[in-house]
Amino acid sequence: MKYVEEYRDPAQVQKLLGEIRAAATRRWTLMEICGGQTHAIMRHGLDELLGEAVELVHGPGCPVCVTPLEMIDQALAIAARPGVIFASYGDMLRVPGSGKDLLTVRAEGGDVRVVYSPLDAVKLAQANPDRQVVFFAIGFETTGPANAMAVVQAKALGLNNFSMLVSHVCVPPAIEAILSSPVSRVQAFLTAGHVSAVMGYWEYPPLVEQYHVPMVVTGFEPVDLLRGIRAAVRQLEAGRAETENAYARAVTLDGNLPAQAVLRRVFEACDRQWRGIGLIPMSGWRLTPEFAAYDAGQRFAVTGIITRESTVCIAGQILQGLKKPHDCPLFANQCTPATPLGATMVSSEGACAAYYRYRRFVPQTAPENVHV
Ligand code: SF4
Numbered sequence: 001m002k003y004v005e006e007y008r009d010p011a012q013v014q015k016l017l018g019e020i021r022a023a024a025t026r027r028w029t030l031m032e033i034c035g036g037q038t039h040a041i042m043r044h045g046l047d048e049l050l051g052e053a054v055e056l057v058h059g060p061g062c063p064v065c066v067t068p069l070e071m072i073d074q075a076l077a078i079a080a081r082p083g084v085i086f087a088s089y090g091d092m093l094r095v096p097g098s099g100k101d102l103l104t105v106r107a108e109g110g111d112v113r114v115v116y117s118p119l120d121a122v123k124l125a126q127a128n129p130d131r132q133v134v135f136f137a138i139g140f141e142t143t144g145p146a147n148a149m150a151v152v153q154a155k156a157l158g159l160n161n162f163s164m165l166v167s168h169v170c171v172p173p174a175i176e177a178i179l180s181s182p183v184s185r186v187q188a189f190l191t192a193g194h195v196s197a198v199m200g201y202w203e204y205p206p207l208v209e210q211y212h213v214p215m216v217v218t219g220f221e222p223v224d225l226l227r228g229i230r231a232a233v234r235q236l237e238a239g240r241a242e243t244e245n246a247y248a249r250a251v252t253l254d255g256n257l258p259a260q261a262v263l264r265r266v267f268e269a270c271d272r273q274w275r276g277i278g279l280i281p282m283s284g285w286r287l288t289p290e291f292a293a294y295d296a297g298q299r300f301a302v303t304g305i306i307t308r309e310s311t312v313c314i315a316g317q318i319l320q321g322l323k324k325p326h327d328c329p330l331f332a333n334q335c336t337p338a339t340p341l342g343a344t345m346v347s348s349e350g351a352c353a354a355y356y357r358y359r360r361f362v363p364q365t366a367p368e369n370v371h372v
Contacts, residue, residue: 008222028232029057030054030232031056032192033195042355047360058319058351063139063349075136077302083131087114087115088135088136089115090114097307119146119150128161133161133163137167145256151287166296169284171199175191184320189213198256199260205243214242216244227246265288268288315343315352335352
């Protein structure tokens, strides 16, 4: 398949691995931001192939994982209301709230439906004028344009039975939160290529300058990922910290300007809670005043939510690169994809699910500060 096979070419992979090993005089700690990248790294065994040259830690770029428990509980309460059709991407249905999940709400009689696009939810609203249709709009900058277009379309159609429960989050403030932590281990970031395809990468240079940490825009196939890792290692070895684009086939500095224009019209920045991490200032989006009438949070004022987080799950530390899934005592015994106790196991993009699926049950051992 064109644009896929050539980026999985074994000869290219071996060449890049050799160049990374040759460049690394010590073991560097890199964070890939996106859960899709985490799964690609595990699926292709890149973490093991990199061995002692690079340690990869896994960032908070899994939208299901970082959606706060309070927001999930709010979704559960709205979905259980009579007269509501609650539309969501499928991977949110099994995410446990404080007590139950959306699948349980559906089993108890709630009208919870899986959609593949927010525009499907708009169609549901058109087809069911006597019902209130609520779409659960979670995600990073990548899903933002489609969600924004759905609200624009609902307004253009004059639909007053459509609304969105918005829990959007943004990558740059999360990177800054990780970098400003005194316990951060991250020496360079592989930033998510699909986010930059929308937003460009002009937001990163100020962070690079402030924290002196390389940031490399990186894609999702093995050759893409290794090119990003090679660029980061070469910068670190040279003592440089720059913003670099290792995914030029999909990303430009400015990004998708028409998409950014619709995002600016529909969403504005706001403080946002991240599950397991806490409040990150100005790290999310909410609807602008022009579209505030479509805010399900206001339309269905839900009160009395008391959240109950697991006291043993260490997903928050995993999402900040401080721990790995196999550091959790529950991993692969009490907590599995069939019996998930935290969002990083239940989400198909979560790091715990990746470690379970690709059988990373024990830590890789590699001495620090060695020549490889
Ligand atoms: S294995 Fe389960 S309980 Fe442990 S950190 Fe991952 S999701 Fe949480």
